[in-house]
Amino acid sequence: MRDVxxxxxxxxxxxxxxxxxxxxLMVPIINEARxxxxxxxxxxxxxxxxxxxxxxxxxxxxxxTLDAVGAVPPISESHVEMDGAWALYEAWVKLxxxxxxxxxxxxxxKSSPGSLKDVLCTxxxxxxxxxxxxxxxxxxxLQARIMLESGAVSEQRLAEIAVRSLNGAVGNPLxxxxxxxxxxxxxxxxxxxxxxxxxxxxxxxxxxxxxxVLAAGDRARELCxxxxxxxxxxxxxxxxxxxxxxxxxxxxAHKAAAEAGVGADRLDAAELAAPFTTQEHILEVxxxxxxxxxxxxxxxxxxxxxxxxxxxxxIATAARHIHEGRADRVLGHGASGLFLQQNLVCVMExx
Amino acid sequence: MSVDPRVLPAALSGEVRLPEKLAGVESVRSVxxxxxxxxxxxPGAASAGYLNAFADxxxxxxxxxxxxxxxxxxxxxxxxxxxxxxxxxxLPDTGHVGGFCVTRLPxxxxxxxxxxxxxxxxxxxxxxxxxxxxVAGIDTSEVRMGMRVRAVWKPDDQLGRTAENILHWAPTxxxxxxxxxxxxxxxxxxxxxxxxxxA
Numbered sequence: 001m002r003d004v005x006x007x008x009x010x011x012x013x014x015x016x017x018x019x020x021x022x023x024x025l026m027v028p029i030i031n032e033a034r035x036x037x038x039x040x041x042x043x044x045x046x047x048x049x050x051x052x053x054x055x056x057x058x059x060x061x062x063x064x065t066l067d068a069v070g071a072v073p074p075i076s077e078s079h080v081e082m083d084g085a086w087a088l089y090e091a092w093v094k095l096x097x098x099x100x101x102x103x104x105x106x107x108x109x110k111s112s113p114g115s116l117k118d119v120l121c122t123x124x125x126x127x128x129x130x131x132x133x134x135x136x137x138x139x140x141x142l143q144a145r146i147m148l149e150s151g152a153v154s155e156q157r158l159a160e161i162a163v164r165s166l167n168g169a170v171g172n173p174l175x176x177x178x179x180x181x182x183x184x185x186x187x188x189x190x191x192x193x194x195x196x197x198x199x200x201x202x203x204x205x206x207x208x209x210x211x212x213v214l215a216a217g218d219r220a221r222e223l224c225x226x227x228x229x230x231x232x233x234x235x236x237x238x239x240x241x242x243x244x245x246x247x248x249x250x251x252x253a254h255k256a257a258a259e260a261g262v263g264a265d266r267l268d269a270a271e272l273a274a275p276f277t278t279q280e281h282i283l284e285v286x287x288x289x290x291x292x293x294x295x296x297x298x299x300x301x302x303x304x305x306x307x308x309x310x311x312x313x314x315i316a317t318a319a320r321h322i323h324e325g326r327a328d329r330v331l332g333h334g335a336s337g338l339f340l341q342q343n344l345v346c347v348m349e350x351x
Numbered sequence: 352m353s354v355d356p357r358v359l360p361a362a363l364s365g366e367v368r369l370p371e372k373l374a375g376v377e378s379v380r381s382v383x384x385x386x387x388x389x390x391x392x393x394p395g396a397a398s399a400g401y402l403n404a405f406a407d408x409x410x411x412x413x414x415x416x417x418x419x420x421x422x423x424x425x426x427x428x429x430x431x432x433x434x435x436x437x438x439x440x441x442l443p444d445t446g447h448v449g450g451f452c453v454t455r456l457p458x459x460x461x462x463x464x465x466x467x468x469x470x471x472x473x474x475x476x477x478x479x480x481x482x483x484x485x486v487a488g489i490d491t492s493e494v495r496m497g498m499r500v501r502a503v504w505k506p507d508d509q510l511g512r513t514a515e516n517i518l519h520w521a522p523t524x525x526x527x528x529x530x531x532x533x534x535x536x537x538x539x540x541x542x543x544x545x546x547x548x549x550a
Contacts, residue, residue, distance in 0.1 A: 021395030024427040027435045041433060057390035067426060070433030113390045122386065131384045 004095045005220040005227030006212055006348060008037040009316035009323075013174045013208030013304045016112035022056065025209050026068035026108055033211035034104065037223040041070045044213075045100025047077045048091045050084035050107040052308050054119050065108070076100070083107065083273070084210060084312030085235075085334025085344045091214055092233055101219040108209035109308035116205055116307060123337060125240065137202060141194035143247045143339050144278045148196055152248035153281045155196070159187040161277040162200035162302070169299025174313070176304040177204035203275040203305035210306075210313045228322035228330070228348040232260030235334075235344035242339055250279075253286040253333075253343035260331075260345040267293045267347075268327035271314035273301045273334050282340060283333065293331075311335060315346050322350040397427035400439060402512045408504055412440045412478050418545065420479040420538070424514075444502035445523065446475035449534030453491045469494050472534065473520055479538045488521035496534065497527040 010032035017025060034040060041047075047069060051062045058064070062079045069075070080086045084107020091103035111119065117135040124130040147153045162182070169178035182200070190198040213223075220227040236252035236259070238245055257263070270293050274280035280295075280302065289295055296302070298317070301310045311334020318332035329349045336342040369376070394402060397413060401424050404411045413425035413436035420429065421440050429436055451471040458464060469491055472481035486494055488503070500520040510516050530536070 018393055019396055019399070021393070021398070021427065024395050024397065024435075027428050027433060030433060031435075054388075057388065057392070067428050067430035068433050070429075070431055072431035113392055114388055119388060122388075126384045127382060130386075131382075 002096055002098070002216045003220070003229055004092055004214055004216050005224065005229045006315070006319035006322075007215045007220050007224035007227050008033050008213040009210070009319055010036065011174060011208065011210035011313055011316050013176065013206045013306055013313070015176045015204075015206060017110055017207040018112065022051075022061065022065050022108055022110055022209075023068045025110070025207075026065055026106060026211070029209045030068055030104070030106055030211045033106075033213050037213055037215075039102065039213065039223070041075065041104070044102050044104045045076065046091055046094045046103040047075055048079065048087040048094070048103065048105050049077075050080045050082050050087035050105075050308055050312065051109065052081055054122050055109055055111050055114065055116075055307055057114055069104070069106075082308070083334045083336050083344075084212075084309050085273070085315055085332070085346070086311075086336070088212060088214070088312055088315060088346070089233060089235060089344060092230060095214060095216045101216045103214040104211065105214060105312065106209065106211040107309040107312040109306040109310075110207045111205060111307045112207050129242075135194075137194035137197065139338060140202070140276045140278065141192075141197045144196050144201070144276070147248050147278055147281075150248055153278060155188065156184065157281060158201055158277040159184040161280050162187045162198070165277075165296060165299045165302035166200060168297050169303035172298040172303065174208075174304060174317075175204075175299040176206045178299060178303060197276065197278075200302075201277040203302045203310075206304040206306045208304070208306040208309055208313070210309050210316050212312060212316050212319070224323065226323055226325060226350050228319035228350060230346060231349050232262070232264075232347040233345070234259035235342065237337075237342040238340075240337070240341065245339065247339055248282070250282050250286050250340040250343060253283055253335075253340060253345070256343050256345040257287045257331075260347045262331060262345060262347055263288055265329055267329055267331055269294045269297060269318060269321050270331040271300060271318040271333065272296055273305075273310040273314045274340065275301060275305050275310070275335075277302065279335070279340050283335075283343075287331070287333070287345070294327075311344060315348075318346075319348055322348055325350070395427060397425040397436070401425050402514070404441075405514060405516045406510050406512045408444070408510065408516070410442045410444055410475065410502075412442050412475075414438045414440050418542075421477060422480055423475060423478045423482055440477065442475045442477050444475070444504075444517075446473050446478070446500060446520075447528045447533055448472070448486065448494065448496055448498045448500060448520075449474040449481040450496060451486060451494050453494070467491050471500075471520065473500065474534060479535075481534060484517065485519040486521075487519040495527065497530050497532075499523045499525040499527065 166182035169175035315332030412423035
């Protein structure tokens with residue numbers, strides 16, 4: 001295996017981008033990520049992005065966004081209709097194959113032009129679930145109810161996770177929701193949006209984008225003082241049909257974590273891309289995170305969730321912990337689909 | 352042992368047996384699941400500037416910070432380099448046909464369009480790339496690459512913040528632009544001279 005590291009990241013996240021197109025959003029972010037390590041597109045061996053046309057409401061919108069990269073002379077490029085975490089996985093595989101030493105990975109989501117809770121229905125099967133148009137909050141609430149009634153989690157625990165995000169997000173420029181004053185009591189006093197989920201149980205929806213530069217071997221050491229070496233990366237998927245799944249669990253997250261070697265050593269920080277407190281709890285259990293691991297210390301995805309970019313943003317944030325010397329071994333996580341159907345775990349270490 | 356992919360697995364090849372009370376009911380061959388999602392598109396900064404200027408009969412482009420190339424419509428970026436293009440350029444409403452196509456089929460919902468009609472790549476004077484327009488006021492057989500044209504605008508009281516303000520492009524009668532300098536030919540020649548790369 002080749003040693004591959006995250007050497008540069010740039011990200012932006014805000015409540016709603018009401019005067020900016022996806023292209024205009026990504027131009028400065030991509031230039032910042034490349035520029036921070038002194039690279040131009042000519043120096044990039046492979047480019048991969050993740051986004052969804054369903055958010056943009058435009059067919060092949062991701063092709064349009066290539067204008068933000070600069071594809072002259074023609075570049076080697078790919079796209080996944082998935083969270084950018086999976087674009088990073090594809091780029092990592094490409095680097096493992098050799099032939100290229102650098103990769104640009106980017107991802108973005110602008111759900112503000114449409115109704116995200118309805119757009120998400122399009123990921124359901126078109127015969128049985130899709131035609132019922134169950135909104136995303138209602139579906140998550142079904143899972144929450146099963147978890148609470150079965151004793152898989154308590155309301156107290158969910159409120160603790162909400163408070164951890166609200167308090168931790170204070171001062172984080174990427175967070176769109178934070179509160180220094182939030183307490184377990186104040187969260188439990190909130191009226192539910194979809195019973196039993198309260199507003200603070202649901203991630204604050206955001207628009208944003210993220211770009212990451214990967215490099216292999218000595219190239220990574222040249223570009224970055226302290227590269228975030230990817231020592232384990234894996235993604236797994238559970239069945240699409242929710243009826244056959246135990247909704248209090250996410251076996252795919254457990255398996256991905258095991259394959260990525262999460263438990264092999266002490267983990268300083270974990271950045272999880274769960275859009276609900278219930279799912280953040282499931283991930284903590286499935287990934288086997290203990291008290292020595294700081295989970296979503298600056299608010300995480302609950303404090304700002306950009307659909308299609310949340311996972312790559314978590315990996316980027318985790319990599320920064322290494323770059324800035326705050327941690328030696330970290331985890332970035334991405335998720336996709338209904339009830340954490342698909343999970344990607346990326347373990348990174350500093351030297 | 353190899354599996355013949357053309358043969359259905361046993362589980363799928365048997366006859367479907369319905370309960371007695373459903374005997375004779377017509378089987379479901381397909382379902383319709385209409386999807387309707389509404390979006391509020393925003394044009395973004397570059398396109399907003401472009402559309403706003405149309406209300407004043409102005410056509411705006413943007414200039415590349417890399418080599419000064421002028422793009423119209425502006426998209427906020429030089430797509431060759433991924434470089435932001437904050438500077439607007441006001442362009443005249445005259446140019447030439449860089450390429451065209453005669454269409455003899457109607458467009459659904461465009462009953463106002465007489466058939467045949469001419470779609471053309473209009474290269475404005477001062478712009479380095481073309482954009483799409485309708486050419487009218489001339490017999491379709493006489494439209495040619497390099498033909499000089501000018502915008503025909505809607506009356507002032509009908510102008511809005513939209514590219515629909517230009518009804519079509521009509522010939523000016525000026526001498527044609529030579530074909531080897533028409534369309535993107537001139538631009539590509541200029542780039543080749545500048546970089547020594549492209550032809």
